[in-house]
Amino acid sequence: MTLTSVLNYFLTFSITVAFVGCSSLKNINIPSEIQAKIDLINVQEDQVFIEITPPKLNNTEIVFYIPQIVPGTYEYSNFGRFINRLQALDNKGKALEVTSIDENSWKISGAKKLSKITYWANDTFDGPDGAQIYPMGGTNFEKDSTYLLNLHSMIGYFDGLKDIPYRLEVLSPETLKPFTSLPVFSSSEKNDVFLAQRYFHIIDNPILYSAPNAVSFDLDNIKVGLAIYSPSGKHKAENYQSAIQEMMVAQKKFLGQANNTKSYDILLHLMDMNDLQYFGGMMGALEHHTSTTVVFVDDMQSEELTQSLVDVVSHEFFHTLTPLNIHSEEIHDFEYNKALMSQHLWMYEGTTEYFANLFQINQGLIDAQDFYGRILEKVQFSSRYDDALSFTEMSAGIVDEPYASNYANVYQKGALINMCLDLIIREKSSGEKGILWVMQNLAKKYGTEKPFKDIDLINEIVEMTYPEVGSFFNMHVIGNTPIDYTTYFAKVGLMEGEVNSPLPGILFQNKQMPFFRPQANSDGVVQYVVTGLNSTLESLGVQLGDLFLGLNDQRFPEIKPENGDAINAIFTPTFMWGANKEFSVILQRDGQELTLSGTVGEPSAIVQGLVENPDAPQAAKDLRNSWMFN
Ligand SMILES: [Zn+2]
Structure with a gap:
């Protein structure tokens, strides 16, 4: 997995704001396959209906699991919390007894009679617990516009049956097309059937449904695919092909014989600013054997998105x-x-x-x-x-x-x-x-x-x-x-020395620190005081010691931890601003309020960095x- 550096910068701010206040039983028969069916057409209350049909079982009881934890994330996800109204049915549609063991597992009694399990799955991009799931490992159901399916949050497995094949059928709106590295068995306007050799392949191959926006190309002996869901529609897959191509050719050269990946698919799901806020600024990617899911924000400029894709997708590809x-x-x-x-x-x-x-x-x-x-x-x-x-x-x-x-x-x-x-x-x-x-x-x-x-x-x-x-x-x-x-x-x-460093946005005096610091005045009111500058702020005329009251038309609310989210909501968009973006800062200097305006340009500052020591031994x-x- 990777969390992008934007998260690091975002944390800088969260930290700043936060410190502002003054201080079983094995199955023995040889089953054929598990059939899973997902209905993306009849979505109800942002939930999709799922049916799981196991092979004929000989057990008197069996446990059905939704993962608590999945590879690459290194945290408890408890995906069972997104599953609702789970029922076990016999072939006459009569409910069998289901006992919930914990939030991720259910014991089904009378398993010999079990015909199918049905339930509703909620997505992780909204709702009460979704923010705790990394978006690149989560699910997003946006009726008629996109479905991001990380199947570990939707499809479960039976105790002892992890290694048998799955046949996954997805009903989907005609306008949306699937993109995945999961092998396709058949595909029509509204119905796609995928095959997975075992449960692991169900979760190792996420699926992105969206309006067609994909490219595919061959590099030496690897077939690469890139599909993008962009809420605004402004990011087109073909515009990112050459950067991905150059990067992956370079990676193959670097790795030499250590790589024999035959195909690699990139599922890029862009989210809007509200989603970014919902996830606390968190973006990134999750690795799989032959694909990766990447989640960034749609407001990024194309140059920035290109560099972020190169950094993040190269990381994911090296996970091969x-x-x-x-x-x-x-x-x-x-x-x-x-x-x-x-x-x-x-x-x-x-x-x-x-x-x-x-x-x-x-x-x-x-x-x-x-x-x-x-x-x-x-x-x-x-x-x-x-x-x-x-x-x-x-x-x-x-x-x-x-x-x-x-x-x-x-x-x-x-x-x-x-x-x-x-x-x-x-x-x-x-x-x-x-x-x-x-x-x-x-x-x-x-x-x-x-x-x-x-x-x-x-x-x-x-x-x-x-x-x-x-x-x-x-x-x-x-x-x-x-x-x-x-x-x-x-x-x-190499040694420490001064370098002119490009900064991730107008809010910084170096890559670690914002240009202002919260300080209490003599009345105990916390204010943002300008403690450092960058090239852009200098050209606007901002001075050390100014009080920083707001950005553009937005004034900061009272600076205290409870207002952290509201303050971050003013800061976050600045990370997406391109060089030509015009903006203004509201300041107070010597008791007078003033507003200074200019364009973002390329903010930089002279900072302590690493430089080559000319006197180093040969x-x-x-x-x-x-x-x-x-
Ligand atoms: Zn990683």
């Missing part, structure tokens, strides 16, 4: 390496209703995120300064989380506290752990090998069908490489000693070269 081709038994035999987590999030998410940045400099998609900026940003963002937490311990316990609230660090420190390992291996091998070489070899040895033993992985990597790699793991990944990144930067001739420069370009 790990966990998809390199994973432990916990992931291979995934328990959807019991949390059994692997220790190796440093790899599943960390390596993936590291590669999603490294390949861009390696293949010339970004320049060196951009790459250094991304690395330093990870160092800075990772400081928001507990740095003295064993990464393996956190990973194994990730669904519960105190680990769960440190989850997002897998994209920050997780990536940096891989950078350090990469540099150690590069240094020891005179630049020849790095962490990519390790992953290529692990993928060769394991692959999609052969899991490793969770406890053995690190020793195995150390045996393949150097004792120094073992010391690093023991100290900083298994152990809880924070990493001193400066020593690693010095290895490749060996460090050589190592830097092999790190970024080998």
